[in-house]
Amino acid sequence: MWTKDFKTSRIKDNNILSKCEIEGLIEELYTIGIKSIYFCGGEPFLRKDFLDIVKYCKSKGLYCSTISNGYLINSDLAKQIVISGIDSIGISIDSANKELHDEIRGFEGAFDHAIEGIRLIKQKQKEYNTDFPEIFINTTISSKNFFFLPAITDLAKSLAVRRINFNYLSIVDHNTVKLTNQEMGEKIIGFHTFSDISPEYLLQKEHIDQLESVIENIKKRGGSEIKCDLDQALLSGNKDHLLKGKFSVLRCNTPWLSAMITPFGDVVPCAMFTGYKMGNVREMSFRKIWNNKRAMNMRRLLRKNLPPLCQKCCMVHRGTPSLWKRFYKKFLKRDSHDQR
Ligand code: SF4
Numbered sequence: 001m002w003t004k005d006f007k008t009s010r011i012k013d014n015n016i017l018s019k020c021e022i023e024g025l026i027e028e029l030y031t032i033g034i035k036s037i038y039f040c041g042g043e044p045f046l047r048k049d050f051l052d053i054v055k056y057c058k059s060k061g062l063y064c065s066t067i068s069n070g071y072l073i074n075s076d077l078a079k080q081i082v083i084s085g086i087d088s089i090g091i092s093i094d095s096a097n098k099e100l101h102d103e104i105r106g107f108e109g110a111f112d113h114a115i116e117g118i119r120l121i122k123q124k125q126k127e128y129n130t131d132f133p134e135i136f137i138n139t140t141i142s143s144k145n146f147f148f149l150p151a152i153t154d155l156a157k158s159l160a161v162r163r164i165n166f167n168y169l170s171i172v173d174h175n176t177v178k179l180t181n182q183e184m185g186e187k188i189i190g191f192h193t194f195s196d197i198s199p200e201y202l203l204q205k206e207h208i209d210q211l212e213s214v215i216e217n218i219k220k221r222g223g224s225e226i227k228c229d230l231d232q233a234l235l236s237g238n239k240d241h242l243l244k245g246k247f248s249v250l251r252c253n254t255p256w257l258s259a260m261i262t263p264f265g266d267v268v269p270c271a272m273f274t275g276y277k278m279g280n281v282r283e284m285s286f287r288k289i290w291n292n293k294r295a296m297n298m299r300r301l302l303r304k305n306l307p308p309l310c311q312k313c314c315m316v317h318r319g320t321p322s323l324w325k326r327f328y329k330k331f332l333k334r335d336s337h338d339q340r
Contacts, residue, residue: 016263017281019049023056025261025281032287036063040260040271045072051084058085067092067138070117071110078120082128090138090165091118095145096155104144118159136163141231142201147210150217153226162226166218168233170314171197171245172272180309184301188276189309202245211237231314246311254315255299259290269298272313 017025029037037057044050044066057064067090073081081089091114095101101111118135125131137156141149149166156164177189207214215234222228233247241247255269265281267289268274276298279289289295 017265019052021265021282022053025265025286026053026057026060026062028286030060030062034062036065039064039066041067043069043071045077051080051086054084054086063087065089065133068117069105069110070114073113073117073120075120075124078117078124079127081121081133082124082130086133088134088136089121090136092138092140093152093155094140094142095148096151097148100145100148104140104142115159118161122160134163135161136165137161138165138167140167140169141203141234142169143204143207144201146203146207146214149214150221153218153222153228156222156226163229164222164226165229166231166234167314168203168231168242169197169201169245170312171199171202172309172312173199176308176312180307183305183307184276186276188273188307199245203242205243208239208242211239211242249306249310249313252302252306252310252313252315255295255302259286259295261286267295269295269302270313270315272309272315273298 026037039050039054045068047053054064054066064086065088066086070091092105093101093111093114094104095111098111101114102108105111121133121135137152139145139149139152152164156162172189180189181187203211211234215230218228218230233242238247252270255273258270259278260268260271260274261281262268262274266274266277267279267281267286268276269278276294278294278298279292281289284292
């Protein structure tokens with residue numbers, strides 16, 4: 001389902017922001033009161049100085065989190081992860097069954113690497129006598145793994161992981177891209193938004209018929225030990241939406257609360273609208289970009305009407321407002337912990 005070769009499908013290094021440029025940017029973000037940075041991929045550990053950047057963020061007291069496939073985490077990297085002070089790290093595991101996980105991820109050994117990555121970080125936490133980072137399992141729900149989801153709670157218990165995020169697959173097809181660009185009057189879908197995943201990976205009727213019992217089973221097996229964050233899409237139980245992978249959206253507050261900065265320094269409204277460049281941090285300050293005409297224009301358009309792409313956006317079907325509420329609560333708690 002995912003890329004078969006994540007190591008070679010990486011963005012070309014030409015012109016990506018240097019560590020020095022990123023530190024300058026972090027300095028500005030800190031000065032204007034940003035509290036939290038989420039490093040999304042691809043695979044963050046492909047960038048060799050990633051943890052140096054995390055350390056810099058932590059020296060400013062910023063909350064930092066990321067998600068990894070765990071493939072590159074060896075003993076030394078696990079140690080560096082713990083030392084870096086990163087607050088939370090999600091490891092992608094799509095099945096407790098090794099063969100199925102490897103099949104979904106597209107390469108042999110993916111499961112063993114992910115499990116080993118978690119074990120090594122846990123081991124280093126003990127050595128350094130710390131609970132940080134919080135490790136959670138990040139699971140993408142698809143037709144492939146649906147009936148096997150409850151077993152991931154047992155795997156989490158065996159690894160002493162206390163949280164699993166179950167997210168429904170988000171598929172952005174050609175037609176949605178075309179309609180969105182038409183509606184917004186320009187090409188707002190940029191690199192890595194389009195996901196060439198077959199619709200057969202969306203839940204099918206036989207899965208939807210068992211939806212309640214699978215959810216019940218996940219909750220029962222997770223018990224009080226494992227916090228299972230189930231995608232709002234599943235909890236809503238709207239069969240039609242789940243079958244089509246398309247959700248009704250009235251409002252999204254993401255471009256008012258956050259922005260995404262690409263590896264090349266472009267500031268875009270969110271992880272899906274990567275073609276809508278509001279400015280580049282090499283050319284002007286983040287504060288100026290955040291308040292400029294293009295940024296305002298995007299928010300104005302979104303206030304009027306959300307384009308078709310938004311119906312397929314995982315930020316929305318996960319339930320953005322509650323997600324943000326939980327997120328803020330969490331890093332503010334950590335903030336006060338750091339200041340003690
Ligand atoms: S719904 Fe998704 S794609 Fe649409 S504005 Fe919100 S975050 Fe961006």
